[in-house]
Amino acid sequence: MARSETAPPLAGAPASVLASPLDRYRAVRHASLALTRSLTAEDQLAQSMPDASPTKWHLAHTTWFFETFLLAPHLPGYRAFDPRFAYLFNSYYEALGPRQPRPERGLLTRPSLDDVIAYRAHVDHGVERLLAVGAADLADLLDLGLAHEEQHQELILMDILHLFAQSPLCPAYAPPRAAPAAAAVRPAGFVAFEGGLVEVGHPGPGFAFDNEGPRHKVWLEPFALADRLVSNAEWLAFMADGGYRRAELWLSEGWATAQAEGWSAPFYWRQAAPDPDPDAAGWSAMTLHGLRPIDPAAPVCHISFYEAEAYAAWAGARLPTEAEWEHAARGSRSDGAGQGSGLGFGRLEPTAAPPAAGLRQMVGDLWQWTRSAYAPYPGFRPAPGAVGEYNGKFMVGQVVLRGGACVTPPGHTRASYRNFYQPRQRWMFSGVRLARDVAPAAGASASADFQADVLAGLSKPQKAVPPKYFYDAEGSRLFEAICDLAEYYPTRAEIALLRRIAPEIAALISPGAALVEFGSGASVKTRVLLDAAPQVAVYAPIDISRAALDAAAAAIGRDYPTLAVAPLLEDFTRAISLPGAARGRPVTGFFPGSTIGNFMPDEARDFLAGAQRLLGPGARFLVGIDLVKPVAVLTAAYDDALGVTAAFNKNLLTRINRELGADFDPDAFVHRAVWNTAGSRIEMHLDSLRDQTVRVAGQSFRFDRGESLHTENSHKFTVAGFAALAKSAGWNLEQTWLSEAPAFAMVSLRA
Numbered sequence: 027m028a029r030s031e032t033a034p035p036l037a038g039a040p041a042s043v044l045a046s047p048l049d050r051y052r053a054v055r056h057a058s059l060a061l062t063r064s065l066t067a068e069d070q071l072a073q074s075m076p077d078a079s080p081t082k083w084h085l086a087h088t089t090w091f092f093e094t095f096l097l098a099p100h101l102p103g104y105r106a107f108d109p110r111f112a113y114l115f116n117s118y119y120e121a122l123g124p125r126q127p128r129p130e131r132g133l134l135t136r137p138s139l140d141d142v143i144a145y146r147a148h149v150d151h152g153v154e155r156l157l158a159v160g161a162a163d164l165a166d167l168l169d170l171g172l173a174h175e176e177q178h179q180e181l182i183l184m185d186i187l188h189l190f191a192q193s194p195l196c197p198a199y200a201p202p203r204a205a206p207a208a209a210a211v212r213p214a215g216f217v218a219f220e221g222g223l224v225e226v227g228h229p230g231p232g233f234a235f236d237n238e239g240p241r242h243k244v245w246l247e248p249f250a251l252a253d254r255l256v257s258n259a260e261w262l263a264f265m266a267d268g269g270y271r272r273a274e275l276w277l278s279e280g281w282a283t284a285q286a287e288g289w290s291a292p293f294y295w296r297q298a299a300p301d302p303d304p305d306a307a308g309w310s311a312m313t314l315h316g317l318r319p320i321d322p323a324a325p326v327c328h329i330s331f332y333e334a335e336a337y338a339a340w341a342g343a344r345l346p347t348e349a350e351w352e353h354a355a356r357g358s359r360s361d362g363a364g365q366g367s368g369l370g371f372g373r374l375e376p377t378a379a380p381p382a383a384g385l386r387q388m389v390g391d392l393w394q395w396t397r398s399a400y401a402p403y404p405g406f407r408p409a410p411g412a413v414g415e416y417n418g419k420f421m422v423g424q425v426v427l428r429g430g431a432c433v434t435p436p437g438h439t440r441a442s443y444r445n446f447y448q449p450r451q452r453w454m455f456s457g458v459r460l461a462r463d464v465a466p467a468a469g470a471s472a473s474a475d476f477q478a479d480v481l482a483g484l485s486k487p488q489k490a491v492p493p494k495y496f497y498d499a500e501g502s503r504l505f506e507a508i509c510d511l512a513e514y515y516p517t518r519a520e521i522a523l524l525r526r527i528a529p530e531i532a533a534l535i536s537p538g539a540a541l542v543e544f545g546s547g548a549s550v551k552t553r554v555l556l557d558a559a560p561q562v563a564v565y566a567p568i569d570i571s572r573a574a575l576d577a578a579a580a581a582i583g584r585d586y587p588t589l590a591v592a593p594l595l596e597d598f599t600r601a602i603s604l605p606g607a608a609r610g611r612p613v614t615g616f617f618p619g620s621t622i623g624n625f626m627p628d629e630a631r632d633f634l635a636g637a638q639r640l641l642g643p644g645a646r647f648l649v650g651i652d653l654v655k656p657v658a659v660l661t662a663a664y665d666d667a668l669g670v671t672a673a674f675n676k677n678l679l680t681r682i683n684r685e686l687g688a689d690f691d692p693d694a695f696v697h698r699a700v701w702n703t704a705g706s707r708i709e710m711h712l713d714s715l716r717d718q719t720v721r722v723a724g725q726s727f728r729f730d731r732g733e734s735l736h737t738e739n740s741h742k743f744t745v746a747g748f749a750a751l752a753k754s755a756g757w758n759l760e761q762t763w764l765s766e767a768p769a770f771a772m773v774s775l776r777a
Contacts, residue, residue, distance in 0.1 A: 047168055048157045054172045055150055057435065058085060059143075061182050064199060067139045073132025074192050077451065078185035083115065083131045086142045088175040089149045090115040094122065095167055095413060097152045107148040108137070118419075121412035169233040170413070176435045180455075183314060183374070183433040188453045191294055191312040198316030200374055211259040211323050211378075213683035213690070214252045217354070217385055218464055221246035224353045227403060228442040237417040238442040240405045244349040248464035251346055251354050253687075254379035255325035255387045255394070256337065256458040262309070262322070264337050265291060267503075274577065275339045280332025283450050293328035293452035295320070314374040314433075323378035325392055325457045331425045331449035334395040334458045341684070342499040342573055346461035348398040348426045348444065355388050355428070355441040376432050376457065390434070392457030393427040393445055400424040400446040424448055431455035462685065475597065477686055477723050484720075484727045490736040491678060493624045493710075494597065497545075498681045499573040504674040511670060513662040516620055519770040520650050524551055524618075527763045527772065528558035534646060534761075534774060536612035540564040542641060544598040544617040546578035551618045556586060564590045566608045568598040599633050601640055613645040620652035620770070623707070623741040627751065630741075634755035638777050645777050647757060653769040654742045657701045664699035664708050664740065672697035675710055675737055688722040698734070710738040745771055 062070060062081055070081035079087075090111055097104045106112075114134060116125035126134065137145070161168065183199070190197045227241035228234035270290045273281050283289075291297070294312040309320040311327075329337075338344050346354075376391040401421050408418035424446040430439035433455055447454055464473050476495060483490040497505065509517035524531075532555070535541075539562050543552055546567035556562060565582055569575040572595055579593040592605035604613070615637060622630055637647060664671055675697045679690040695712040702709050711734035718729050729735075743751075748771075749759040757775035764771050 047161070047165070048154060050172060051153060051157065051168070052150075054175050055146070058088065058175060058179055058182070059146075061179060065186065069186070069189070070139055071132065071135065072189055073129075074185070074189040075453075076129035077453065078188050079128070079131050079181070080134070081182050081186060082139050082142050083134065084178045084182050084185070086111065086115045086137075086145060087117055088171075088178050089142075089146045091174055092153055092171050093149045096156060096161075096164060096171065097149065100161070100164060101152055101156045104152055107145045111137075111145065119412045119415050121415065167413070170235075170416070173233060173235065173438065174416075176438045179435055180431070180433050180438075184454055187294075187312065187314055196312060196317040199314040202315045202318070211257050213680065213688070214254055214256075214260075214460070215683070215687035215689070216250035216462060216685065217253050217687075218250040219246070219248065219350070219354055221248045221464075224349070226349045226352045226442070228440065232440075234440065234442060235417055235444070236409060236414075237402070237406070237421075237444050238440070240403055242404050246347075246350060246353060249346070249350050250462050250464055251350065251385060252343075252460040253383075253385055254459075255376075255392060256341075256460065257322065257378070258320050258324055258326050259322035260341075261292065261326040261337070262320075264340050267340065267500075269336060269340055272340075275336040277332060277335055280330075280335060280449070283330075283332055289333070292326055292333070293330075321378065325376045325379070325387060327376055327392055327455060327457055328452050329395070329456050329458055330452045331395050331447075333452075334456075335397075337458055338460055339573075340499065341460060342681070343460040343462045343684070345395055345397040346459065348396040348428055350461060351394065351396055351428045351459075352441050354385060373432055376455070387429075387459075389430050389439060390436075391432055392429070392455050393431050393434075394429045394457055394459045396426045396428060398426045400426050400444070420446065427454075427456060473685065480682055480686060480722060481725060484722060484725075484735075488736055489727070489729075489734070491682075493738040494570060494599075495681065496674065496678055496738070497569075497571045497574060498677070498685075499571070501674060501677050501681065502571060502574045504670060504677060507670050508666070508674060511666045511668065513666045514671075515659070515663060515768045516652050516770060519765045519768060520618060520620075520772070521551060521554065523763060523765040523770060523772055524554045528554050530761075530763070531555060531648065531772075531774070532559035532561075535559045535561060535614050537561040538563045539612040539614055540566055540592075540604070540608035542566045542568065542604065542608060542613060542615050544568055544615065544637070545619070545621060546575050546593070549578045549582055552578075552582065552616065553585075555616065556582075556589070562589065562614075564592055564605075564607045564611060566592045566594060566605050568594045568596055568601055570595075570597045599629075599636065601636075604640065604642075613641045615641045615645060615647040617648065618650040618772075620650050620740070622649060623652055623743070624739055625741070626739065627741075630751060631755050634752055634757060634775075638756050641777065643777055646760070647775040647777070649752075649773050649775060651743045651745075651748050651771050651773060652740070653764075653771055654706060654744060655768050659768055660708050660742065661699055661701055664710060665697070669697075671699070671710075675712055678737055679712070682722060686723045688720060690720050690722075691718070694718055695735070702739075705739070705741070706743075707739045707741040709736065710740075711736055743771075745773070748773065 065081060073080050093106065098106065112122070113124060114126050116122055186199055190199060223243055223245055225241055226244050228238040229241055269275060270284060276284065296310050297308050298310070310317050311320055334345055379386040402418065408414035427445040427447060428443065430443070479492050483492065508514050541555065541562045546569040567575060567578050575593050575595055579591045582589065583591040590607050592607035594601060594605050622633065625633055641647060676692040676695065679692045679695065682688045683690050694715050696715055698711045698713050700709050713734045714729035714731055717731050720727050720729060745762055752759060752775050757777060760774040760776045762771055762773050
């Protein structure tokens, strides 16, 4: 543990007032008792679960710590208050002997609460005697004891909330406060960091726990952190989208835990009347102020690591590493002790992020899960003796949290502070901050391309965004829902056609071939081909979305164990080289879904020419194309009655907000689909409902009322017209298959 040269302020008081060790000791000890003023003796005896402890035990254990490590070895003539307390109030120090089992602390009706208060007074008197004669050489132990008691102050509040949540009376620990004024939940932005070689760990001087060092260097790839914590409103959207029912979002252990324990909402949330489409109005949560309605703008609280990971997967993001969090915190205005609100400020619940630029809610609202396992830093060595058991023995099976919470004493945390809990635990004040990679680990910088394309498109007289950016995780999910709609015929027509002609296509594919799919999607159509053509040796999906690519590759790899899967994270319009496993083989390209209809004619020609270069001489290219048909059929397919296509279109704005730090209000735009006769295409637009200015990546863009953002073209073809287009790009039309009405075609091209 680090030597305390400059102690942090305690209990909200300024350091100049609490200058002496004795003043600091008295302040911390007084703060613990102050937390119990509203509690009865019965409240302080009960233990609501094995992970929690009675308040009376916390008061006694923190006292035992000072008695055991300071007074007994260092105060001449000190007599223990009661030698039996060494068994009752030891927590986990194996070197100090046996102890009361943790799950049975609530059975300790004796000593009484009065006896525990007398025990505290006895030890306080002893510590005052020790400090009066001077104990400079014990500064480390004193600081550790004070920090240890502050940890238990937070635990007292955590454990009391859990206890009161079990009561049908829903008692309030503190008087209820007026509900906060309703605040709009604005989309979260992201703050980017360049990364590089950085230092993490406590820099000194001042107190730090031993697990905060040694300070060391860590390499960080470029990353971005969300500028605020995830809100209740956003969590409700996750729930409404089946977040607790979708196994694909969860880690395996997390899914098993959620199923075994019946998780369907955050810890302490209660719903007055079950509703399959939850909103904030139907939910309340047990808080230290009693049972209160959910505030949509406040950060979601009491979340396990497993839930945090599932939400991050759903949001198309990830959790930060602890090194990323610390590096970001040191450069933010939230860095340093005491800057968040907490016990010293009379606030016992997190509140909505204030309107401000940069990182918010870094300190003093909720502990924030990282994706980092709790492990020793390079060069860490526990202190000798029993005190060395304080942190080191727990460095396995737990996950690090950072930042401090609304129930953490001000001054207790630092940018380097490492809290840790098991991934299943939920009763602590824990929340979620998202992170993302600024650039993917392989291929071109998708993030930079996204930003460049959006800024360029918004700068045009007809504002536009390329449709390839529809497909983040949520966009991919919505498109799969579109494919199930009654109005949306292309997917059904194409799948039915593929199932009918699969044997004919399989006969064209050479043994040992590589099947290269442009855009992995859900791979439903791919499976039709793979089932019919077992001679395919390699499946190489290409996709710009890591989430879609990983999901497709994993699913195909699992269901076709003899098939080599070689995914390529890339914009398929720019790919220049096949994965190694696909090279040197006969190659069949696969581009279903009439996605080629999203390109303008010149773009389609360029894509087809690029695909020929990628697939190589002699390759075959299977392309799905939607054919011209009555306008009413086409329009309905892109403007369904349930509004799923509208949600798909608007999700593009949500993605721009999330990944480029924009402030689009999706509710200020309306989806529109229209047939363009001259261009032989359906167009999708988002029309502005008002005059407004939107900021994207630091630039401002004006939208007049009625002005549109053009998001997609879907060209419809004739077979003859597409054959001419393919010919101009170096392909020959080899064979054509047509579906029944509504007409769809699959064509085979040869280089």
